[in-house]
Amino acid sequence: MCKVTCILLLLFSTTAFAQSDVISSAQIDSLAVKELFFAGLREKLLDNDEATTLNFTKVLSLDKTNDAALYEVAKVDLRLNHLVEATQHAAAAANLKPENKYYLQLLAEIYKAANNVSALDAVLNKLIKLDPENRAYYFDKANVQLLTNKAEEAKATYKAIEQKFGSSTELNNARNRAEQNNTKSGEIVKLLDSNNASTKEYLYAAGLLMQKGSNNEALAVLQKAAPLNPNNYQVWLALADVYRKIGKPIQSFEALKSAFEIEDMPLNDKVQIVGSLFSKMEGKEAVDNINALTEVLVKQNPTDPKALALYADVLFKQEKFAEALKKYEESLKINDQVFSVWEGLINTHNLIGQYNEAIKVCNEALTVYPNQASLYYFLAYAQYRTEIPNEALKNIANALALGIEDHSLSAQSYALKADILINKNNLGDAKAAFYQAVKEEPDNYQIMTKAAYFLALRDEDLTVAAGYAQTAAKAKPENSAITDTYAFVLFKQKKYAQAKQWIEVAVQNKKTNNGVYLEHYGDILYFLGDNEKAFQKWQLAKDAGNTSKILIRKINEKKYFK
Template sequence: MPQLSAFLLLMLGLLVTGSAAAQQSSDKDTGLTPAKERKLTRRERKELARRVALETAQQTSREPSAREREQSEAYFVDGVRYALLEDYPKAMERLLKAYALSPTNAAISYKIAEVNMLSGNLKDATNFAQAAVRLDPKNTYYYLLLAQTYTTQKQYDQAAKVYTSLIRDVPDSNYYLFNLADLYLAQGKLQEALTTYEQAEQEFGPTDEVAFKKQQIYLKQNKLDKALQEGETLIASNPDDVRYVLAQAQMYVTNNRLPDALRVTQQALRQAPDNPQARMILADVYRLQGKKAESEEQLKLAFGNSALDIDTKVRILIDYIRQLPNPALTQTVLDLAALTTRAHPQEAKAFAMAGDVQTIVERRQEARASYLRALQLDNSKFQIWQQVVLLDAELNQTDSLLAHTERALELFPNQAPLWFYNGVGHVLKKEPKQAIKSLEYGRKLTTDNPELQAQFNTQLGDVYHELKDYSKSDAAYEAALGVDANNAQALNNYSYYLSLRGEKLDKAKQMAGRLVKQFPDNPTYLDTYAWVLYKLKDYTGARQALETALKHSSDGTLLEHYGDVLFQLQQPTQAVAAWERAKKAGDASALIDRKIKEKKLYE
């Protein structure tokens, strides 16, 4: 094989050792600026086709003259510089000229292969890398590039053959047995990978990495005893590293060899009494043995240890949450959540998870406190803000609801649910005009969420009715029902308010009737239906609806309405009795005392 000149070898060395230094040098010497990386154009690819003819000529070409060698070296140097600047088209142009003058120069073929690889032209990269190996079969770098081209194309068999040739033909290349074994693993050739790892062990001695990979192969081959044997090897070679003991214990647990798992885990605890992972494995062992109390004790010891990472604890808590509500688990999950917050007092996710647990088991006050602590640590999570305002609403904490929604809206001004609950807060504070502003603004943000828009419209229907803006109230309810014709809140409130106004009573009856048909035992909806019938002077129908409602509720409003209906049915004694029960129950109207005293109906 023709030898490289000293100058050409020097440039190849520069290529391998550092692109940064070459970059600086090229900027000074040529004034070139880096070009944006791109694939070769069709014209440039056509030029590459010249290589076919050049390779054919290679077999019979004469040795280049001294001048041709010098010229080839100059083109090569220029090509290297352009490659370092990532201007691959210009690099390829120079390198092909160098190749034309010295087609048997392995370094030039290698560099052309590398530039093609970087340009995404894998076919030509493979061809030129093959040429480089053929021209210099003792150069490790040429084999590695060829193997890389095959691997990139997922031609793992070919890549494995290249590594096999490298290990066989190039002295001191046995280290690449590890690469070959990894390739076999990538193809699922487990036995070939195992044989190759064993060759590597014979060459370099046992290593933890090889033992671990052999163990994984044995597990895939269902050879548990051999996998465990490799685990014992790892433990023996790392007597002070408890990780390998724990891995062995976990393998026993996974394969339901519980006595062995217990023995090895206790060995780990003798080495590291505070190790939370050992406690977790022991908890698994006891759980599988049906020892619930012992399992929970070990789990709590692990959760109370800050060395067990927060994400592991969160995953376990999520598994428990999926089993809630479950009275048998409630206290355990609450205890684990509390241990998590104590072990990680600066972790927002610990308090957020505690809030989730407390919400599910209906400890709303505690849940809200946990969520607020999470927000103190990290206020960037919209979902936690949303949980806080939902709990404010459920707990009837109107001032907190307004304060929290306003703080959250500073961070998330485009979140419609926050505007909704802010509007609800103003409704509860008897501030309908402020409620309208929030609800109207929030409704504009719901164009891609019809269901949420319907909730806004229903709430707006209520508020506009309170402001006696009946046309807007009706329009809002109609919009809500346009999205969901069975929207219970809209059907109930719309029909009730129409009955109070004495307008569109047939429409009100139709809506209230549809609602009662869906919920035949709901006292609120039955009361609405009865009141619409009352306004239509269908007192018998109203009485039937109210008597059905009173089977499910003794609400004061229901009883007062029932008394009104009885009075209209010429049953004043029964009517007064109903009014007296209404007064005693509470929630009756301001006219209740007058009705009772004068034994007359006042509306």
Template sequence: MHKKARVFYLILLVIAGNLPSFAQSSQISSPIAEKLSVDDSRKFDYFFYEAMNAKATNQYDAVFDYLKYCMAIDSTNANVLYELGNYYNSIESKNKAIDYYRRATVYDSDNHYYNMAYGSMCLEFKQYSDAIEQFEKLVAKDPDNTDLYIYLSESYRMDGNFKNAISTLDKLEQIVGMNEKISLQKYQLYTMMKQEKQAFAEIQKYIDKYPQEIKYQILLGDLYLQAGKTQEAYMVYSRAKSIDPDDPYLISSMAEYYQQTGNKDAAENELHIALVSPKMDIDTKLSILAQYVGTLQRTQKDTQAANALFDTLMIQHPQEPKLNLMYGNLLMMQNKKEESRFQYQLFAEANPTNPVGWEQMLYTTFPDSIDLSIKVCEQALTYITDQPQFYFYLGVSQYMKENYKDALDALQKGVVYVDENNTKLLADFYGQIGDLYYQIEKRDSAFAIYDKALSYDPNNLGVLNNYSYYLSLVKKDLDKAERMSSITVKAEPSNPTYLDTYGWVLFEQGAYTIAKIYIENAIKYSEEKKEDVSAEVLEHYGDVLYKTDEPEKALEYWEKAKEKGGSKSKTLEKKIETKTFIAE
């Protein structure tokens, strides 16, 4: 709810592959380096330095090849083993990486970087006893390296040895002095050991040393509150008030206290005081508001309570776009799309080259208002021409308005901006382009583009559905259509669109009884979801009923299809007139 002093977990971001290479000279240290012949030594040096040159230019395949040449000459060279560990780590082949790091430490047990790499990888593999052994050895050799104590303490913690983890941090504290992050970590460790007295004493020692520093009082109060000790929290907050009753962080902590103890009015009053305080910067105020909204959501309370607080901030900071963005998000949660769009528009106008504002505006318009969606996309593209999402929604919106030429133009322009690694978005783009080609009767081009889309994402359900359906309409490659459509119904067995498509493909294959089951289910699930059943689906069901010897019921559904309206069928009227199935 407010900007609390976060409990600091010393989580290690261990990326052993980023550790530096230690090829220091052509005389690479190795237990048997002196046994190499002059010719082999020259070859070894050549291949190793070529490997390092390739590494510097990110030619990783070449790195691997050169290192393997080195291994063929001297398989016990620790530097080569370490670099191979780095290589395998970079390609996520962790089992091989840890083995090569381990072997490197065997042949050069004193090397700091080899031991760090192996110890870090042991942590990743949850081989905590091995990690502890490595870091204990490193600490013994380099007792002034403060980072090593953090690694060792974390290894003990992850091994469940909280006592030794604390002891290691105590030693670190003797080197660096009192440190808030270390104390917070010790607080957490004592808490895990259910030694609350020692846990809170870790924070109390800061209060004892700096009695007029309000931040430590607030921190202790916050930790009491997190632990559910509301009475102790209130006592500490009261002491903090005697130092500075107007401190905005204390006020926001008090608001959290009142929220937890069920005094909603007092909580909102404290928040209001904090938000109008000139001592608090806008980012902190936004953070407090975000946490407050999160608390309201978490406790399933009406988020409308936050609107008045936003209004207060808007008056105080009328030119703050970040506030508009956050308020827009809150209004969007309340399904107030028009009001949220106004806030997003203010943000977008203040930051026209930031796609976030335009994207959020788009969420308020698509698919409810296609004309507005087109307008938002076109406005966004006047400022940022390389954002594919706006071309995509512009193309889809134009497609929905049956402006096929404009839709195709937007999609073809936008697809060139899609990152080649974003295969799902590429599939979506090409899938839409395929749909457009089919609509403008370029069917062979449509099917070729669908194949291209599926080459990027073989399980794109929208593409699989449309491709298979259009194949069934032209009675082409029905086996392929059936295979593709079957994937969609297995993925979403209650999706009416996919069920109808699969049923229609089966119908075209002559499997009328099975087709009837799927199209029947398409209608059933549409009705259960309170979705409209299209004239097309109703006509399909009539066709399959006719083919399964229910002509009277077939006529009933053909007539329902006609009543529904919007049918593009060329034979529906004839079917009703003749009471007979007529293929298109």
């Protein structure tokens, strides 16, 4: 919520980047780049952030020095509050074209959102040099100086503004606010009241106080501001922020909900806030809060595809899959040009085992996005689950050909290929696919674990398997499937003492007994010479639902069988 807590309220309004300026920088002799660039512009007009980023990213994969594409991607990053990525892309564009003031304006806006005051100061100096007749840059520079406790320098900047542009109400107000910055916190409310300050000025003063860490004083200012303009959503967002800072989560949520209930608050801002809460969606209170915010959003925008898609995502997160499917479908009926909605719908069908539906929806999506690699992966997965292995392999090849730059997708595709080849009993090619999967994404611990288990089952390349399993287990010791696999590989290497340590980690992490893990535990104990305890673990494995014939034989004959 940077637009609320940031105290730089005298910000310039970034001039719309003229389309002719953007196009001119993309005039390179490449039909593919031109087509992708204009496709990105079309998606931009439709407010389709994901498709916009996708097209401009593809431009950059062909032409890394395309400054206009970097600029467009940075704008989307900023809108989605991806400030690290926004900074990287905007800075790259500005470095390529240091005389382009639009790139610098965007970079300044990003630094404001990130509260990166020192970097902002440097950009403002460049803007003033490029466009010395723009008063807004000077006011912003003075604000930066105030934030960095350079009051005398700020006064000098205000004097320079007066000398260059003459006296004005805006300048007088700015000087008054500078004085407020030096006023004791307890006196600010009285000062604002006596001057009949506007809501904007109360917000500015609250921002100053929050910047100083005077959150209780900021709260007093905002509580005075709220009655002045109860429909100002920025006041309620600021209240939510300050309540959060002083450790009052209930009041913080109530203020946030009040902001959401104001229809003037932009839909994109609401979507962004709910999205930012996803990672914190644990516990009943957090879930109830997100549900409440999303319900307000959907009630106000019942036919907006973004609102419906967000609601579907929230439902999906709560594992309310049937309801999520319905909302994804409603969103697509209104606008079928948002790829993430197609992805959500297909993923939900696959997750709940509706593989034939997933195949149907994948084919529909491919008519809209014929070059989207992940769709071929989803289609291949559904075909694999419906026992159409040869078609699945063809679509994996398509996914790999189209997603060559997406190493995570490539890794998943090779891992799926390995599963299919195992079912076809083509074990040699399956091993090669697993190796390639790990190569594509060497920190994907799930894939490493699958590869290690496959090798261990075949007693093949056990040193490689142990390397994979150890890396995964040390990174994710809380994951029982991973630690069990490491124990299994160590068992296969006849390192029984080490295997016992890791199988105990696996069993302890599991809240309920797992028949496979317990069988492995018994196998390890048997080779450590503790036959009685081995038999007990095998019996527990059977009681936990493991009905393998080999386990039954181990129990009946009280000895290990491979």
